[in-house]
Amino acid sequence: MNSLPNSLKATILGGLIAGTLDMTTACVQVWLRSGVTPFLDVVVRVSQFIASGAIGPEAFNGGKKTVALGLAFHYLIATVATLVFYLASRKLRLLVNWFIVMGLLYGVLVYLFMNFVVVPSSKIVQRATPTLSARLIAMLIIMFCIGLPISLIVRRFSK
Numbered sequence: 146m147n148s149l150p151n152s153l154k155a156t157i158l159g160g161l162i163a164g165t166l167d168m169t170t171a172c173v174q175v176w177l178r179s180g181v182t183p184f185l186d187v188v189v190r191v192s193q194f195i196a197s198g199a200i201g202p203e204a205f206n207g208g209k210k211t212v213a214l215g216l217a218f219h220y221l222i223a224t225v226a227t228l229v230f231y232l233a234s235r236k237l238r239l240l241v242n243w244f245i246v247m248g249l250l251y252g253v254l255v256y257l258f259m260n261f262v263v264v265p266s267s268k269i270v271q272r273a274t275p276t277l278s279a280r281l282i283a284m285l286i287i288m289f290c291i292g293l294p295i296s297l298i299v300r301r302f303s304k
Contacts, residue, residue: 155302160224166290198267244300252292
């Protein structure tokens with residue numbers, strides 16, 4: 146990985162770390178709410194839920210293929226979020242200089258974009274409107290598991 150340009154290193158590492166942190170917290174949340182065991186079944190459900198954004202409710206009957214599709218979409222989204230932050234940081238140096246605050250704010254922006262643009266335009270079937278506390282918890286997760294790690298990684302590869 147040493148021969149890769151810093152932009153690619155930051156993008157790949159940011160996508161992998163932020164994607165893994167976010168997937169882990171999503172799975173733990175679902176596991177705590179549903180009590181489904183084994184934990185691998187939770188990973189399957191969460192991944193198929195993500196895939197349902199593209200193919201609708203039939204994703205839950207798609208087996209390993211829709212699990213793989215959901216995971217691919219999830220990591221693609223995290224990687225694109227990293228790339229966007231990296232590219233913005235080339236013009237707006239305050240993103241790197243104030244990396245903690247900017248990372249947390251970026252997490253808020255990612256949350257808003259995903260929940261008010263991406264999800265509503267997807268094929269995900271929403272059961273009910275999330276409560277304010279559920280939205281706040283989800284936003285905090287995105288702030289600390291997506292925004293902050295991305296900003297830390299971009300800062301690391303911006304020196």
